[in-house]
Each structure stands twice: as C-alpha cells, then as structure tokens.
Amino acid sequence: MVLFVLAPAFGLFVERVVMRPVQGLGEAERLVMTIALLSGLIAAARWIWNPNVPRSLPTFFANSAPLHIGSATITWHQAITMMVAVAVAVSLRLLLHRTRAGAEMRATVDDRALAGLTGADPLRANRVAWILGIQLAAVGGILIAPELTLDATQLSLLIVSAYTAAIFGRLRSVPMTFAGAVVVGCMESYLTGYLPDNSLLTGLRLAAPALMLFVALLVFPHGRLHGRNIRLRPVPVPTIRGTAIFAVAIVVFGVVLGTVLSQSDLITYGAIFSLGIVALSFVPLAGYAGQVSLCQLSMAGIGAITWAHLGAHGQLWALAAAIAIPGAVGGLIALPALRLSGIYLALGTAAFAVILDDWIFTLPSFRILGVRISLFDQGSVQAVGPRLFGFQLRTGTELMVASAVALALASVSVAWLRRRRFGRQLIALRDSEAAYAMLGGNLLVARVMVFALAAGIAGLGGALYAMQQQSVTAQQFSFVTGLPLFLIAVVGGLAYVGDGLFTGTLLDGPLNAMVAIAPWSANLAAILPALAGIGLGRNPDGLTPAVRRDWEPVARHRIALAVSGVAVTLLWVLRLMHVINGWVLFGGALAVLLALRGYPALRPAATGEPEIPVEWWGLRRDWRPADEEVLARGIARG
Amino acid sequence: MNALLELRGVHTAYGELSVLHGVDVRVAPGEVVALLGPNGAGKTTTLRVAAGVHPVRSGQLLLGGRDMTGATPRDLARAGVCLIPEGRGVFPNLSVRDNLTMMTFTGHSRKQIEEIAFTRFPILAERASQAAGTLSGGEQQMLALARGLATDPAVLLLDELSMGLAPLIVTRLYEQVAEIARQGVAVLLVEQFAAAALGIADHAAVLVRGRVERQGLPDGVLRAELSALYLGSSS
Numbered sequence: 001m002v003l004f005v006l007a008p009a010f011g012l013f014v015e016r017v018v019m020r021p022v023q024g025l026g027e028a029e030r031l032v033m034t035i036a037l038l039s040g041l042i043a044a045a046r047w048i049w050n051p052n053v054p055r056s057l058p059t060f061f062a063n064s065a066p067l068h069i070g071s072a073t074i075t076w077h078q079a080i081t082m083m084v085a086v087a088v089a090v091s092l093r094l095l096l097h098r099t100r101a102g103a104e105m106r107a108t109v110d111d112r113a114l115a116g117l118t119g120a121d122p123l124r125a126n127r128v129a130w131i132l133g134i135q136l137a138a139v140g141g142i143l144i145a146p147e148l149t150l151d152a153t154q155l156s157l158l159i160v161s162a163y164t165a166a167i168f169g170r171l172r173s174v175p176m177t178f179a180g181a182v183v184v185g186c187m188e189s190y191l192t193g194y195l196p197d198n199s200l201l202t203g204l205r206l207a208a209p210a211l212m213l214f215v216a217l218l219v220f221p222h223g224r225l226h227g228r229n230i231r232l233r234p235v236p237v238p239t240i241r242g243t244a245i246f247a248v249a250i251v252v253f254g255v256v257l258g259t260v261l262s263q264s265d266l267i268t269y270g271a272i273f274s275l276g277i278v279a280l281s282f283v284p285l286a287g288y289a290g291q292v293s294l295c296q297l298s299m300a301g302i303g304a305i306t307w308a309h310l311g312a313h314g315q316l317w318a319l320a321a322a323i324a325i326p327g328a329v330g331g332l333i334a335l336p337a338l339r340l341s342g343i344y345l346a347l348g349t350a351a352f353a354v355i356l357d358d359w360i361f362t363l364p365s366f367r368i369l370g371v372r373i374s375l376f377d378q379g380s381v382q383a384v385g386p387r388l389f390g391f392q393l394r395t396g397t398e399l400m401v402a403s404a405v406a407l408a409l410a411s412v413s414v415a416w417l418r419r420r421r422f423g424r425q426l427i428a429l430r431d432s433e434a435a436y437a438m439l440g441g442n443l444l445v446a447r448v449m450v451f452a453l454a455a456g457i458a459g460l461g462g463a464l465y466a467m468q469q470q471s472v473t474a475q476q477f478s479f480v481t482g483l484p485l486f487l488i489a490v491v492g493g494l495a496y497v498g499d500g501l502f503t504g505t506l507l508d509g510p511l512n513a514m515v516a517i518a519p520w521s522a523n524l525a526a527i528l529p530a531l532a533g534i535g536l537g538r539n540p541d542g543l544t545p546a547v548r549r550d551w552e553p554v555a556r557h558r559i560a561l562a563v564s565g566v567a568v569t570l571l572w573v574l575r576l577m578h579v580i581n582g583w584v585l586f587g588g589a590l591a592v593l594l595a596l597r598g599y600p601a602l603r604p605a606a607t608g609e610p611e612i613p614v615e616w617w618g619l620r621r622d623w624r625p626a627d628e629e630v631l632a633r634g635i636a637r638g
Numbered sequence: 639m640n641a642l643l644e645l646r647g648v649h650t651a652y653g654e655l656s657v658l659h660g661v662d663v664r665v666a667p668g669e670v671v672a673l674l675g676p677n678g679a680g681k682t683t684t685l686r687v688a689a690g691v692h693p694v695r696s697g698q699l700l701l702g703g704r705d706m707t708g709a710t711p712r713d714l715a716r717a718g719v720c721l722i723p724e725g726r727g728v729f730p731n732l733s734v735r736d737n738l739t740m741m742t743f744t745g746h747s748r749k750q751i752e753e754i755a756f757t758r759f760p761i762l763a764e765r766a767s768q769a770a771g772t773l774s775g776g777e778q779q780m781l782a783l784a785r786g787l788a789t790d791p792a793v794l795l796l797d798e799l800s801m802g803l804a805p806l807i808v809t810r811l812y813e814q815v816a817e818i819a820r821q822g823v824a825v826l827l828v829e830q831f832a833a834a835a836l837g838i839a840d841h842a843a844v845l846v847r848g849r850v851e852r853q854g855l856p857d858g859v860l861r862a863e864l865s866a867l868y869l870g871s872s873s
Binding site (some may be wrong): 097103104105106109110111113114115116117118119121404610630631633634635 | 650
C-alpha cells in the first residue's frame with residue numbers, strides 16, 4: 001500500500017507542485033525547492049507525530065530464529081534488507097541501462113530540449129524518476145526504521161549517509177553507489193565499535209557520516225553539472241540615496257520596537273535584527289558570488305561562542321574577534337570548497353554544519369598548546385552586552401537598538417560592496433568561473449574572501465543574537481534550525497541588500513506573533529518557511545524587489561516621507577506615554593504606511609509614455625543608457 | 639508542388655525583443671531550401687519555430703497542409719519533423735547506442751535504426767559503447783545526422799551542420815543530406831558556410847532582420863546579393 005500507492009502519488013505530487021514550476025530556472029532554485037521540501041517535511045512530521053512519543057517498528061520475522069552463516073549471526077530482518085538491496089540495485093541498473101525508459105531519463109538529464117526533439121517525453125521521464133526515487137526511499141525507510149529510532153529529524157539526516165554513497169557513484173553509476181553504501185555502512189559500524197572511548201571523540205561517531213560526506217565530496221572528482229540552460233538574474237546596484245533611507249528606516253524601526261516592547265518580548269523579537277544580519281551574509285555569498293552555503297547559522301554560532309567567552313565583560317575588541325574568528329573559519333571552508341560548486345557545494349557546507357552540530361559544538365572544553373578552548377560547554381553559554389564608550393549595554397532596549405544599528409551598518413557595507421570592484425568581481429565569478437579566471441581573476445582569493453566576509457557578517461549576527469538571548473545553546477545554531485533562515489532569505493531575494501531586514505522580520509516577527517496569539521499554531525509556524533520556499537517558483541526574483549518597487553515612490557516623495565515620519569513619531573510618543581497599547585501602535589503605523597504607499601501612486605508623475613516598439617528606440621524617442629542593458633538581456637535570453 | 643512544411647507570416651519574439659516579422663517559407667517534399675543571412679537575422683529562430691521549440695506569436699505553421707501552430711516539439715517530432723540543433727545534436731553522457739535508442743520514439747525499432755546508422759557511418763559501429771561526448775566533432779555530427787537518416791522524417795531541419803568541422807567532412811555530410819532529400823524528405827537548412835549549402839540547395843531564402851528579403855534559385859545573382867548582404871554593398 002505505502003509502496004505502490006502513497007509513494008508514487010507523493011512522487012507525482014512533488015513533481016507537479018514543487019519541481020515543475022522551477023524547471024526552467026537555475027540549479028540553485030531547484031536546490032532551494034528540495035531544501036524547502038526537506039525542512040517542510042521535517043516540520044510536518046513533527047506536527048503529525050509528536051517527537052516526544054517514542055515509537056518503534058517491529059522487524060520482519062522478529063520471532064524467527066536468526067540464521068547462522070559461519071561464525072556470523074544474521075537476523076531475518078538483516079537478511080531481507082540485504083536481499084532487497086541487491087535486488088533493487090540490479091533492477092535499477094537494468095532499468096536505466098537496458099530499457100528505453102531508462103535512456104529517456106538519462107537523456108532528459110543530459111539535454112532536456114533535445115530529448116523533446118527526439119519525440120521523447122521529458123515530463124514523463126521526470127515523473128518516473130520522482131516516483132521511483134520516492135518508492136526507493138520508502139523501501140529504505142521501511143527497512144531501516146526498525147533498527148533506528150523512529151524520529152523525523154533522525155531519519156531525515158540519513159540523507160547525509162545516503163548522499164555519501166551517491167557521491168561514491170558520482171550520482172550516476174548504480175554499482176559504484178552500491179559499493180559506496182557498503183563502505184559507508186561498514187565505516188559507521190567500525191567507528192561505533194572500535195573508536196577509543198574519549199570524551200573528545202564521542203561526538204565524532206554521530207558526525208561520522210557527515211565527515212565522510214565531506215571527504216567523499218572532496219576526494220571524488222565530479223563533473224560540473226551542466227549549467228547550459230541556467231538563466232542568471234541581474235544583481236541590481238543599490239542607489240546611495242535608497243540605501244541611506246533604508247538604513248535610517250532600520251534604525252527607526254529598531255528604536256520604535258526597542259522602546260515599546262516588554263522585556264520578554266524584546267528577547268523574542270530581538271532576533272529580528274541579529275538574525276537579519278545572519279541572513280544578510282547570504283547576500284554577498286549566494287546573491288553576488290552564487291555560492292550556496294548552508295552553514296551560515298553555524299558561523300553565527302561560532303561568533304556567539306567567541307563573544308560569550310572572549311567578551312565576558314563586554315570588551316569591544318571581542319566583537320571584532322567574533323567577526324574575525326568565524327571569518328577565518330569561513331575562509332578555511334572556502335579552501336576545500338573551491339573544488340565544489342552548485343549542489344555539491346550545498347552538500348559540502350551542509351555536511352560541515354552537521355559536523356559542527358554533532359561533534360564540535362558538543363565538545364567539552366579542551367586545551368590545545370596550553371590554550372583552553374571551550375565551546376558550548378555541553379550546555380549553554382552566557383553572553384552580556386558590549387561596553388561602548390564606557391557604557392555597558394544591558395537592557396533589551398539598548399541591545400535591540402544596537403542590533404538595528406549593526407544591521408543598518410552591515411546593509412550599507414554590503415550595498416557599498418556591490419558598487420565596488422570586489423562586488424563586480426563576485427558577480428563575474430558567479431556568471432562564469434572560467435571567464436573570470438581567463439580575465440586574470442584569482443578564483444581562490446575571491447572565493448576565500450567572500451566566504452570569510454560572509455562568515456564574518458554571520459558571526460557578528462550570532463554575537464548580537466547571543467547578547468539578546470543572554471544565553472544560547474548549540475541547538476539554536478544547528479543545521480536544521482538554519483534551513484528556514486536560508487529559505488526565507490531566498491524568498492526575500494538573495495541579490496538584494498534589503499534581504500537581511502526582510503528575512504529577520506519575517507522569520508522572527510509574524511511567526512512568533514502568531515504563536516503568541518494562538519499557541520496551537522506553533523506547528524503551522526514551523527512549516528510556513530518551507531511553504532514560502534515552495535512558493536518561490538512563482539516569484540523567482542524574491543519578494544524584496546517587489547516590496548522595494550512598491551515603496552520606492554514613497555521614499556522619493558518628500559511630503560509622503562515627512563507625513564509618515566510625523567505620524568509614526570506621534571504614535572510612538574503616545575505609546576511611550578501609555579495612551580495607547582502596543583497593538584494600536586502596530587496597527588496604526590501599518591495603516592499610516594499602507595495609506596501612504598498608495599498616495600504617491602494617486603498622482604503619477606507625467607512619465608506615462610506610449611509603448612514604443614523596441615526597434616524604434618532611439619528614433620521615435622531618445623536613446624537611454626538603460627536601453628542597452630534591456631536589449632542585451634533580451635538577446636542573452638534567446 | 640505542394641509545400642510539405644510551410645511557415646505563413648510568422649512573428650515571434652524573445653521577451654520584448656521581436657525577432658521574426660512575418661516570415662514565409664515553403665519547402666516541398668524532396669526539396670532542399672537553404673536559409674541564409676547575416677548573424678542575428680533569425681535563421682535559427684525560424685528553425686526553432688518550425689520544430690515547435692519556440693512559440694509562434696502570430697502566423698501559422700503548416701505541416702502537409704495541416705495547421706500545427708502551437709504544437710509541442712514532441713508532437714511535431716512524432717508527426718515527422720526532425721530538427722538537428724546547432725552544435726549539439728547528441729546526448730554527450732549517453733553512449734552511442736543509447737543515443738540511437740533515443741531515436742526510437744518516432745516509431746522505429748532499434749534494430750532498423752542501428753542498421754541504417756551503422757551502414758551509413760561505419761565509424762559509429764566501432765564506437766557504439768563509447769559516450770557520445772567523447773567522439774570527435776565530425777563523429778558527433780554524424781550521430782546527430784543519423785537521426786535524420788534513420789527515423790525517416792518528413793521534414794528535416796538542419797542548423798549549422800558545418801560548425802567547427804573540417805571542409806572535407808562538411809562535404810561528406812552534405813552528400814548525405816542530398817541523399818536524404820532524394821528520398822522525398824523536405825529539407826530546410828541554415829548555414830553560414832553559404833557555398834556548401836548552395837551546392838545542394840534547390841531554393842534559397844535570404845533572411846535579414848527577421849524578414850525574407852530575397853527568395854529564389856541559388857544562382858549567381860543571389861550569390862552577389864549575398865555578399866552584399868554579408869559584407870555591405872558598395873552602392
């Protein structure tokens with residue numbers, strides 16, 4: 001029933017609803033869809049099956065006596081698992097290499113357009129592949145679940161081991177993948193059985209699959225995935241004026257929030273700006289340079305640890321260290337990551353994040369060369385506010401404003417970066433690594449620098465987050481926690497500087513407010529980022545540009561700007577005098593802003609020009625410098 | 639003679655950039671029509687429209703008198719239209735044999751296809767289990783052309799068959815094309831290497847900025863016209 005009805009149905013559903021809208025888009029978008037699916041399914045599974053209730057599945061033939069072959073003892077369940085595995089591998093190999101449907105599938109991967117020209121049906125090939133994939137995953141799940149605890153996160157992280165095996169086969173060869181799976185399975189068992197009992201190495205067992213994935217990715221050569229049909233989107237250049245207004249708006253937002261929220265709310269919503277900074281780190285890395293990294297939240301974790309230990313009394317230099325140390329770690333990751341790109345890079349950074357979660361972050365304090373290094377001390381660490389010009393920032397309000405200022409500064413720096421030579425270099429790197437290298441650019445330096453920069457930004461965000469939360473645990477920086485952050489950042493639009501604020505606000509604002517108003521919706525809130533990620537297919541540019549388009553007239557309109565400023569200030573003062581409560585302020589400010597958004601639109605500037613066909617540009621109307629860009633893009637799309 | 643493939647007043651665009659402004663092309667069975675013109679004239683786009691890869695904005699695509707405007711590439715392929723796209727008509731990661739398997743969707747058995755392909759191009763038989771991406775450029779183009787030979791299409795659309803190949807190989811490939819046409823296939827080809835194309839063409843059409851500027855027999859007049867179009871006229 002599960003195998004032949006539910007799994008194929010789900011496969012079809014995924015193909016139709018999730019993957020087809022992004023078919024024509026780049027590899028990154030397809031990657032995001034699968035990450036959204038992963039994160040959404042983990043949340044959904046936790047919702048449906050309470051993770052606190054232990055469950056177990058009976059094994060097959062649990063009551064029969066085990067088999068004895070030589071000196072080995074094998075339960076029937078293990079025997080069945082092995083037989084199924086061999087049968088699946090053999091039939092998959094036959095299907096892919098001996099049948100026309102197999103050729104159709106492989107051909108579709110190779111060249112989708114050409115497959116259509118030969119009269120094959122690429123859509124059918126996709127459907128078959130998804131059905132088959134999900135059926136096989138279901139078989140694997142059924143066989144492995146009795147041996148492990150039945151827990152969504154646990155089972156999902158099996159993908160790490162599964163991918164290690166697949167990398168052995170270079171995502172291509174069935175026999176090699178099978179061999180890889182055997183090697184991975186044996187390695188894991190040996191590590192569990194024979195690793196010396198040392199408190200530093202306990203976590204290594206858990207992290208072993210991720211470690212192997214990381215090594216496998218680096219050791220096994222893999223062809224670059226074909227990037228032929230990828231249509232790269234432009235990265236807009238932020239204007240100086242727009243960026244300045246945006247930065248001021250962030251600070252105003254921070255001040256208003258910081259002064260009106262209660263102490264406990266400040267902790268809940270404080271993360272708007274600090275997580276915003278972490279999300280901003282995706283902009284240069286993924287938006288400009290096109291490097292998808294899934295370990296940015298782990299970098300934030302390193303920043304938080306650095307701050308908590310070095311900045312125990314709020315020394316300001318420790319904040320610099322909280323940027324520099326994650327920066328250095330980020331730069332280090334970039335070295336092996338130079339070999340990886342696209343989906344492989346995402347996998348590699350995900351593996352790195354899992355290694356940190358399972359092993360490094362759980363380490364007790366230890367000494368290297370006489371220096372005592374402690375991480376999360378197997379629990380939580382405390383963080384205090386920084387000391388600025390002799391003042392110690394202590395209250396939630398002060399910290400929130402500080403975070404808002406930091407986000408504003410970070411956004412301005414990223415915008416500044418985009419306008420500089422380095423920003424252009426990163427975009428060149430994204431567009432074509434080969435061309436970048438041929439122009440004399442140094443791939444290694446550029447990649448290391450952008451990884452270090454992004455990790456530094458994330459580290460700053462992590463340090464501020466720790467200050468606001470006062471005490472943080474490793475769990476708050478785990479790989480799975482980081483997925484929604486990445487998804488919302490993608491939904492916001494990775495190429496836009498406003499993405500930081502967007503992600504922080506959306507991740508931390510409505511979701512928490514929803515849970516506060518209706519506690520039962522907590523599970524729904526956990527799924528939403530994934531749903532938003534899946535919605536990306538509709539709006540691949542992200543939402544930030546749409547928001548910007550809507551608000552730009554307001555920012556240009558002096559009267560509108562002034563009126564909104566006065567109105568919000570008025571509401572704010574009323575709130576401070578306790579005339580109105582927080583909700584009225586929130587509602588009122590929203591109403592004023594929305595009303596103003598429509599206002600400049602009511603009297604459009606007299607720029608409404610008749611549509612002139614492209615051929616007549618420069619003849620019937622003046623040639624504009626922007627036209628060249630429009631034409632170049634139109635041609636490039638062909 | 640009645641046209642087998644006919645484009646009637648086809649307009650099409652890439653986004654807001656319109657490329658074809660009313661192109662009319664007719665190809666009769668057994669006829670070779672060469673589509674010539676400078677870069678960016680819309681030659682490849684015309685072929686893509688004929689194969690259903692690129693949508694028609696206005697105008698008609700007729701196949702044997704039947705209106706096929708808006709049909710998918712798959713439908714057109716099964717109706718007998720065979721487009722060999724520019725530069726990459728093969729699946730590089732599939733073996734030669736698998737590439738031939740991919741030609742069976744138009745209703746021929748693999749045996750028939752292998753027989754035809756291997757007789758015409760014996761080198762392919764030697765390389766049958768090699769990945770197509772590891773073949774030389776000429777061999778890849780032979781494999782691509784084998785689809786036109788073996789699947790017995792009604793219409794063959796060829797885009798820049800000569801790209802990146804030695805002149806000797808180009809001559810041999812065009813001999814095969816002429817052979818295909820003699821069997822009654824309507825051939826529409828795009829070629830920068832005008833001499834090679836005009837050698838076997840029955841008709842030629844010159845496409846400039848998305849319009850057919852000249853149409854007729856590939857005689858000396860047209861050749862003179864062509865050089866003016868490519869290089870600019872002295873008058």
